[in-house]
Amino acid sequence: MQYDEKRLTRIVATDCGSTTTKAILIEYVDGEYRQTIRGEAPTTVEAPLNDVTKGVINATQEMEELARLKYNNPKLKFMENGEFIIPRNGDIGIDAYVSTSSAGGGLQMMVTGVVAAMTGESAERAALGAGAIVMDLISSNDKRMNHEKIERIRQLRPDMILMAGGEDGGTIKHVVEMAELVSGADPKPRLGSAYKLPVIFAGNKEAIGDIKNTLGDKVNLIIAENLRPKLEAENLGPARDKIHDIFMEHVMQQAPGYNKLMAWTQGPDHQQVPIMPTPAAVGNIMQTIAKNDKIEVVGVDIGGATTDVFSVFTEEYIFNRTVSANLGMSYSISNVLASSGLKNIMRWVPFDIDESELRNMIKNKMIRPTTIPSLLEELVLEQAIAKEALRLAFEQHKTFASGLKGMQRQRDISEAFSQSTSGASIVNLMTLDLLVGSGGVLSHAPRRYQTVMMLIDAFLPEGITRLAVDSIFMMPHLGVLSEISVKAATEVFRKDCMLYLGTCVAPVGKGKYGKPALYAKLQLPDGSVFEEDIPFGEVRLIPCAAGEVAKATLKTSGGLILDATKAKELTVDLHGGIVGIVLDTRGRRPFALPTENSERIKYLKKWMRELKAYPEDILV
Amino acid sequence: MGQAYSAGLTVTESIILRKERIMPLKGKVLVTKGTKVKGEDVVAETLLPGKVLPFNLANKLGVTPSQLEKYIKIKIGDQITPKTVLAENAGLFGLGIFKSVVYSPIEGEVENISAVTGQVLLREPRIPVQVKAFIDGIVTEVIPEEGVVIENKSAYIQGIFGIGDETTGELKMLATTPDDELDAGKIDDSCRDKIIVAGSFIPYHVIDIAIKHGVKAIITGGIDDQDIKKLLGYDIGVAITGHERIGLSIICTEGFGKITMAKKTFDLLKKFDGKKASVHGHTQIRAGVIRPEIIIPLDFKEDELISVKATMPVLEIGTLIRIIRNPHFGSIAKVTGLPEELTKVESETLVRILEAEFEDGTRVLLPRANVEVIES
Numbered sequence: 001m002q003y004d005e006k007r008l009t010r011i012v013a014t015d016c017g018s019t020t021t022k023a024i025l026i027e028y029v030d031g032e033y034r035q036t037i038r039g040e041a042p043t044t045v046e047a048p049l050n051d052v053t054k055g056v057i058n059a060t061q062e063m064e065e066l067a068r069l070k071y072n073n074p075k076l077k078f079m080e081n082g083e084f085i086i087p088r089n090g091d092i093g094i095d096a097y098v099s100t101s102s103a104g105g106g107l108q109m110m111v112t113g114v115v116a117a118m119t120g121e122s123a124e125r126a127a128l129g130a131g132a133i134v135m136d137l138i139s140s141n142d143k144r145m146n147h148e149k150i151e152r153i154r155q156l157r158p159d160m161i162l163m164a165g166g167e168d169g170g171t172i173k174h175v176v177e178m179a180e181l182v183s184g185a186d187p188k189p190r191l192g193s194a195y196k197l198p199v200i201f202a203g204n205k206e207a208i209g210d211i212k213n214t215l216g217d218k219v220n221l222i223i224a225e226n227l228r229p230k231l232e233a234e235n236l237g238p239a240r241d242k243i244h245d246i247f248m249e250h251v252m253q254q255a256p257g258y259n260k261l262m263a264w265t266q267g268p269d270h271q272q273v274p275i276m277p278t279p280a281a282v283g284n285i286m287q288t289i290a291k292n293d294k295i296e297v298v299g300v301d302i303g304g305a306t307t308d309v310f311s312v313f314t315e316e317y318i319f320n321r322t323v324s325a326n327l328g329m330s331y332s333i334s335n336v337l338a339s340s341g342l343k344n345i346m347r348w349v350p351f352d353i354d355e356s357e358l359r360n361m362i363k364n365k366m367i368r369p370t371t372i373p374s375l376l377e378e379l380v381l382e383q384a385i386a387k388e389a390l391r392l393a394f395e396q397h398k399t400f401a402s403g404l405k406g407m408q409r410q411r412d413i414s415e416a417f418s419q420s421t422s423g424a425s426i427v428n429l430m431t432l433d434l435l436v437g438s439g440g441v442l443s444h445a446p447r448r449y450q451t452v453m454m455l456i457d458a459f460l461p462e463g464i465t466r467l468a469v470d471s472i473f474m475m476p477h478l479g480v481l482s483e484i485s486v487k488a489a490t491e492v493f494r495k496d497c498m499l500y501l502g503t504c505v506a507p508v509g510k511g512k513y514g515k516p517a518l519y520a521k522l523q524l525p526d527g528s529v530f531e532e533d534i535p536f537g538e539v540r541l542i543p544c545a546a547g548e549v550a551k552a553t554l555k556t557s558g559g560l561i562l563d564a565t566k567a568k569e570l571t572v573d574l575h576g577g578i579v580g581i582v583l584d585t586r587g588r589r590p591f592a593l594p595t596e597n598s599e600r601i602k603y604l605k606k607w608m609r610e611l612k613a614y615p616e617d618i619l620v
Numbered sequence: 621m622g623q624a625y626s627a628g629l630t631v632t633e634s635i636i637l638r639k640e641r642i643m644p645l646k647g648k649v650l651v652t653k654g655t656k657v658k659g660e661d662v663v664a665e666t667l668l669p670g671k672v673l674p675f676n677l678a679n680k681l682g683v684t685p686s687q688l689e690k691y692i693k694i695k696i697g698d699q700i701t702p703k704t705v706l707a708e709n710a711g712l713f714g715l716g717i718f719k720s721v722v723y724s725p726i727e728g729e730v731e732n733i734s735a736v737t738g739q740v741l742l743r744e745p746r747i748p749v750q751v752k753a754f755i756d757g758i759v760t761e762v763i764p765e766e767g768v769v770i771e772n773k774s775a776y777i778q779g780i781f782g783i784g785d786e787t788t789g790e791l792k793m794l795a796t797t798p799d800d801e802l803d804a805g806k807i808d809d810s811c812r813d814k815i816i817v818a819g820s821f822i823p824y825h826v827i828d829i830a831i832k833h834g835v836k837a838i839i840t841g842g843i844d845d846q847d848i849k850k851l852l853g854y855d856i857g858v859a860i861t862g863h864e865r866i867g868l869s870i871i872c873t874e875g876f877g878k879i880t881m882a883k884k885t886f887d888l889l890k891k892f893d894g895k896k897a898s899v900h901g902h903t904q905i906r907a908g909v910i911r912p913e914i915i916i917p918l919d920f921k922e923d924e925l926i927s928v929k930a931t932m933p934v935l936e937i938g939t940l941i942r943i944i945r946n947p948h949f950g951s952i953a954k955v956t957g958l959p960e961e962l963t964k965v966e967s968e969t970l971v972r973i974l975e976a977e978f979e980d981g982t983r984v985l986l987p988r989a990n991v992e993v994i995e996s
Binding site: 372 | 673732780857858875877905968969970987
């Protein structure tokens with residue numbers, strides 16, 4: 001259902017995250033939709049309040065107070081007796097309330113397939129695309145003994161299970177065997193034991209009868225179209241839709257306060273607007289950007305508990321999403337340290353710090369996840385950790401975002417000696433057009449320069465890549481808002497959400513620090529010219545405002561290249577942004593920091609100073 | 621804005637506690653409403669289903685799944701032992717020559733037989749599980765087949781982080797001040813079966829000595845991250861704890877590092893030195909916050925058992941707070957101002973702040989996110 005601007009003039013959208021509930025106000029003012037005010041409050045899905053709506057009320061109250069101050073109008077009011085007033089009547093009320101949610105651990109799923117790298121991976125893709133965290137993938141060939149698989153299914157308490165396996169007309173035996181394991185485990189749902197665990201079967205259609213016989217009595221069995229009907233084709237849409245339906249009908253019903261919240265989310269005519277899992281809403285937005293602008297996009301949303309990476313690559317706009325369930329900046333911060341190792345975090349820190357002090361600081365952030373770095377030194381450390389969390393999450397994404405495995409490919413003679421196989425990663429940083437960052441540590445960095453630094457150091461973009469950030473973390477809100485008004489979501493997205501930071505130019509290849517790397521001549525819109533032979537191992541920042549374009553001539557030295565055609569010389573338009581254009585000659589494939597400690601610190605400080613990342617006093 | 625919501629840990633001399641003691645599966649409740657129980661008493665018990673063993677019977681017998689029906693000797697629900705014949709074929713030419721007989725690999729029950737895969741699922745015998753009362757108190761509600769609710773009046777302290785399961789024992793103060801660092805010399809055989817209280821810190825080698833002397837639990841202000849790693853043999857990545865078995869439980873009241881125990885917490889523990897307490901180290905920061913607890917049961921009359929509805933701690937002028945991040949980590953102060961405007965702190969982050977005053981009268985500005993309300 002879509003509404004026009006006559007019916008939608010004031011909208012409240014919330015995202016109930018695992019730590020914080022973020023509310024934004026969207027208003028139709030002077031002929032356009034704008035995001036005007038935001039408020040936030042701790043999420044209250046857990047004890048002692050056990051009611052998600054309390055956090056929504058608190059965040060909305062903060063927004064109400066700020067709106068009254070902003071418009072100098074004490075009569076403004078969005079809620080009454082703890083409920084939204086819909087529709088709006090002048091100063092009182094709003095026209096719609098929409099929400100996304102990842103509170104209480106989000107949507108947690110287990111998936112099964114016959115061959116892990118084929119139907120298993122397709123099932124995983126379907127679940128991830130629907131916004132789930134995949135707790136485990138169990139398949140016939142995953143090397144665990146059957147009794148171990150049963151034990152595992154029993155231990156996990158997922159919100160639902162997605163079962164795939166067998167192309168249509170293919171194996172029945174292996175699919176039924178997997179169903180027998182699920183049946184033997186008799187799994188219980190995570191939230192409450194008053195209902196049967198939903199299990200979606202989206203495998204070989206000829207196995208449906210046997211699956212019903214095996215699982216029918218024990219679980220709430222739902223049949224969907226086969227998500228891998230042929231080896232060379234995926235059909236993920238129907239399974240994803242079923243996941244969303246079940247998420248609303250079963251899972252959300254069980255979470256504390258969600259019954260009330262589901263009744264609250266409605267449009268001006270009181271029609272219900274489904275609550276969407278946060279990552280599904282962000283995925284919606286990413287795909288819209290890629291298709292509208294005909295570009296390849298990588299997006300990242302780094303939260304307190306998890307980091308989601310989204311990508312849209314190739315001419316077919318293949319969408320992939322991964323969630324790194326234990327990489328995040330608060331609940332999971334300690335796991336970032338465990339996964340990356342202290343050395344990898346410390347390589348980004350331009351000062352020495354006592355190891356045990358740092359370890360204890362990280363653990364204290366884990367047990368008190370809502371605290372924020374008040375001291376500059378702690379901010380630098382958190383941003384170093386963020387770089388590693390982002391790097392690790394992106395590594396996982398690159399491995400997962402691949403072509404379909406198991407397909408036969410015809411090769412010509414030129415490919416005969418190449419290493420590429422079916423199932424190679426489709427993430428190509430050289431052809432990537434846009435990298436978008438989102439989530440607290442990126443959206444709320446005190447300086448946007450820091451966001452640019454974190455994105456470049458973590459993702460190591462290659463060639464020419466535009467960088468952007470979700471200004472105040474509202475992509476989830478807009479993703480769900482598009483369900484009732486694409487116009488409002490698109491307008492706010494372009495004007496208030498997406499903030500272009502600038503462009504990164506990073507030649508790919510090896511070099512030696514101090515040797516010639518890149519000649520760059522940039523004609524800037526104000527008539528000035530930047531021209532320099534930049535040595536290897538340097539970073540330059542050239543201011544160029546958002547909406548402006550610099551005419552650039554770029555020539556590399558040595559073996560460095562600038563794009564996918566291996567060009568060494570390019571004349572291109574480089575887009576500006578609120579930070580500007582970054583020329584990064586630190587090399588790629590490999591990117592390596594100086595190994596000697598004092599040398600590393602010297603260079604880090606130099607780059608950070610050039611990027612204006614931190615105040616001078618911490619860089620002396 | 622005159623007030624704001626904030627996180628907080630409860631430290632109080634008297635609270636009406638209500639603890640649900642629920643079995644993991646339906647089972648038998650052993651007490652009735654009104655029963656007075658001790659923490660160690662078993663209040664409910666159940667049988668958990670045994671492990672399931674998938675067993676490909678058709679393969680073992682050398683027949684196809686659809687042929688299995690002809691040779692199988694068991695049906696769903698049958699009790700089995702290693703002597704039970706699951707299936708046997710007739711041998712060569714049906715004469716019993718080279719006859720194959722397949723015996724059950726376990727004792728238990730037949731769960732499922734599949735003609736599609738030829739697989740049978742065998743379940744091992746059920747495993748008994750007992751649920752204890754954990755706290756001294758009165759059974760105020762029986763949830764049939766599920767468990768009970770036990771209520772009491774207690775002195776109550778919520779810790780910030782812990783490891784190890786539920787246990788009960790007598791409190792023994794070993795620290796003399798809240799900033800004491802516990803040294804090994806203070807632990808001897810008089811600490812056996814006790815819950816010992818350290819001040820600001822307890823190092824690894826002292827924890828090790830405590831384990832050797834049979835200490836049941838340690839309450840400390842701070843602990844070092846690397847000491848936990850040495851104790852467990854692995855690094856804690858995500859804070860979900862309580863299942864560790866290291867010989868005792870640890871309840872940390874302030875955090876990681878050397879941190880002076882909050883005076884109120886220390887004084888409360890000191891007041892109840894020698895009294896019985898129930899403690900656990902269960903911590904879960906995400907998806908349903910669980911914090912470690914120290915529960916010291918008090919004498920009470922049944923009509924006192926009226927629990928207060930949970931509310932969110934509120935920050936307002938005069939609220940006592942604990943600072944939970946640098947600078948001033950661990951210090952206690954009183955809120956003197958709650959300015960509305962966003963303010964830039966040293967890290968240049970724009971945040972909502974509060975003004976607080978320390979005991980010595982000095983005042984500081986702090987991010988509201990970096991304090992917690994000391995509830996009473």
